[in-house]
Amino acid sequence: MAVEPLSQKEIEDRLAELPGWSVESGRLTRSYRLGSHVAAAALVMHIAAVQDELDHHSDLGLGYNTVSLSVHTHSAGGVVTEKDFGLARRVEDIAPGHGAH
16 A cells, blocks of 8 residues: 655644654654653653664664654655654653653
8 A cells, every 4th residue: 555645734734743853854753852861762662663663764864862853655755754754753752751641
């Protein structure tokens, strides 16, 4: 089953539910600042495990105490889809201080 691109309105509605996330250059993006490099590295490992579970992978960056993600759906032509927002919601659930409210 093909994954369909989301409309601008659908993207805006989903972004409203995910503070801190935005769409830049056609990709869903977010950065996190953590208390230490080790905490950031641990978050990268957790995100990598979620990505493998979902079989949907972002560009994932590790800085000194930061983690950044940038994702779109290659199989849909490099656009933002519900798969990207599913990944974003899962990352929010595991990010320290950003999880389920």
